[in-house]
Amino acid sequence: MADRLQCEFSLIRYVPDVVKGEFANIGVVLRAPDGAAQVKFTRDWSRVRCMDPDADTELLEALEAEIAARLEAGVVETVNAKPIVQTLEDSLSNSVQLTEMRATLAESVVAEMEQLMRMYVEPLKVARVRQKQSGRALIAGEMRDAFERAGVWKLMRKKIAASQYTQAGDPLKLDCGYRNGKVRMFQAVSLESDVEGAKGLAYSASRLRGGVARVEGVELELTAVVERRATVGDEEQYAFGLSVMEREAIRVLTVADLARAAETARYELKV
Structure with a gap:
C-alpha cells in the first residue's frame, strides 16, 4: 500500500449570530504536503437557509472563488499552517469563520477533499435531500x-x-x-x-x-x-x-x- 499523504484541513463555518454561536459547516480548506491548498464549498444551502432565511448565498458562493484565488496566489507558502487560517480570516466577515488546522492522512488530495466534505459538510441526511432535488x-x-x-x-x-x-x-x-x-x-x-x-x-x-x-x-x-x-x-x-x-x-x-x-x-x- 502506498504511503498516505500528510495533509491538513480547516472547516469553513457560517455563523449567522456570533452571540448564539450556532453554525453550519459550508466548506473545507485542504493543504497538501507540498503546501498547495484548495477549497471547496457545499452545493446545498438548505441548512444555511434553515438557520438564516436571509442568508446571501450568492455572496457565499462568490467567497469560495475569492478564497481559491488567494490560495492560488500563494498566501500559504510556509510550512507552518497557521498563516493559512490567519490570512483568510483577515478577509472574512464575522459570519464566516475558519477552524484551526487539523492533521489528516490521505490516499490522495482529491479523495480526501471528497471524504472531508462528506464527513463534515454534507452528512448523509443532506445527501438524501440533494438526491431529491430537481429542476x-x-x-x-x-x-x-x-x-x-x-x-x-x-x-x-x-x-x-x-x-x-x-x-x-x-x-x-x-x-x-x-x-x-x-x-x-x-x-x-x-x-x-x-x-x-x-x-x-x-x-x-x-x-x-x-x-x-x-x-x-x-x-x-x-x-x-x-x-x-x-x-x-x-x-x-x-x-x-x-x-x-x-x-x-x-x-x-x-x-x-x-x-x-x-x-x-x-x-x-x-x-
Missing part, C-alpha cells in the same frame, strides 16, 4: 460537478451579470463561462419545472451577443443545459422549450453531454 438546481449542480472533474471550474467566471452586456437593471445571471477565442457561457435551464427560463434566455440571447461583441470584441457562444428528454413527463413542453432556444441559435446540451463539454473546456483552457 434548475440539480442541473446546475451536475454542470459544476462536470467542470470540477475536468479541473476547469476554478478558471471559469461564475454568476455572470447580463447587465454588463445588455442594460442596467437586467437581473439575469449566467451560471458560468470562459473565454478562449470566443466567450462561452453556460446556463442551466429546466424544461420540466421552469420552461419560462427557456423563454427568458431566448429573449436575452441576441442582446447578450451584441453586448459581448461590443464589450469583449469577440463572438458569444451561449449554451443551455437541460434535462434528458426521458426524465421530463411533458414532452410538448420539453419540445417547446427546445424550439424557443434553438430559434435564437442557443446551443442546447443535456446533462448527458456535460462530460464532453467539460473536456472541451479543459482542452481550450489548457489544463
Whole structure:
C-alpha cells in the first residue's frame, strides 16, 4: 500500500449570530504536503437557509472563488499552517469563520477533499435531500460537478451579470463561462419545472451577443443545459422549450453531454 499523504484541513463555518454561536459547516480548506491548498464549498444551502432565511448565498458562493484565488496566489507558502487560517480570516466577515488546522492522512488530495466534505459538510441526511432535488438546481449542480472533474471550474467566471452586456437593471445571471477565442457561457435551464427560463434566455440571447461583441470584441457562444428528454413527463413542453432556444441559435446540451463539454473546456483552457 502506498504511503498516505500528510495533509491538513480547516472547516469553513457560517455563523449567522456570533452571540448564539450556532453554525453550519459550508466548506473545507485542504493543504497538501507540498503546501498547495484548495477549497471547496457545499452545493446545498438548505441548512444555511434553515438557520438564516436571509442568508446571501450568492455572496457565499462568490467567497469560495475569492478564497481559491488567494490560495492560488500563494498566501500559504510556509510550512507552518497557521498563516493559512490567519490570512483568510483577515478577509472574512464575522459570519464566516475558519477552524484551526487539523492533521489528516490521505490516499490522495482529491479523495480526501471528497471524504472531508462528506464527513463534515454534507452528512448523509443532506445527501438524501440533494438526491431529491430537481429542476434548475440539480442541473446546475451536475454542470459544476462536470467542470470540477475536468479541473476547469476554478478558471471559469461564475454568476455572470447580463447587465454588463445588455442594460442596467437586467437581473439575469449566467451560471458560468470562459473565454478562449470566443466567450462561452453556460446556463442551466429546466424544461420540466421552469420552461419560462427557456423563454427568458431566448429573449436575452441576441442582446447578450451584441453586448459581448461590443464589450469583449469577440463572438458569444451561449449554451443551455437541460434535462434528458426521458426524465421530463411533458414532452410538448420539453419540445417547446427546445424550439424557443434553438430559434435564437442557443446551443442546447443535456446533462448527458456535460462530460464532453467539460473536456472541451479543459482542452481550450489548457489544463
